Amino acid sequence: GAVVSQHPSRVICKSGTSVKIECRSLDFQATTMFWYRQFPKQSLMLMATSNEGSKATYEQGVEKDKFLINHASLTLSTLTVTSAHPEDSSFYICSAPEGVSRVTQYFGPGTRLLVL
């Protein structure tokens, strides 16, 4: 299957700082990528859809000024958590659809964010 990478795999930061997470499709192009958040022992919650060449689409309740998304190229999307607070601590996972139907999503390994 297609490969999606994320960097960093884990990050610890101080409250008030910003953190950037990268999501890359390694062997295919992705005009769309998805960003999810997962709390411990819970399912994935879709935060936003990243669109190459246009603005991201955010799910209801997700602050777009808090979670900045930039889809810089056909293989790279970034999520920046601005002015991070302890409640932003979570596991962030990206995915990208691949294939003719562009329905099957391939997931990155996730980024563990801890805000102190």
Added chain:
Amino acid sequence: AQSVTQPDIHITVSEGASLELRCNYSYGATPYLFWYVQSPGQGLQLLLKYFSGDTLVQGIKGFEAEFKRSQSSFNLRKPSVHWSDAAEYFCAVAFLNFGNEKLTFGTGTRLTIIP
């Protein structure tokens, strides 16, 4: 609105025993159905998917799933589990949204394997 239900939060199975994880969906049309597996601290790996055709689909690691339209179900099965199958399993449904295929996930089933 579409939804996915995984009624079993946690299942414990003996190694070598058979396994069935349940998944039910609510959707107006025939959905695209997926099963993903997640090991602790890792991303999700696709086990198998159903789009159309044969309702019994084979996946990786010896898993299979059967789509039953009459029951709105897509249960995951494995005839003999291995200790390495211990993980979190997510059922998911895709629907079309202006060309972007969003996934709706179930709440997950945690699988524990005992010797």
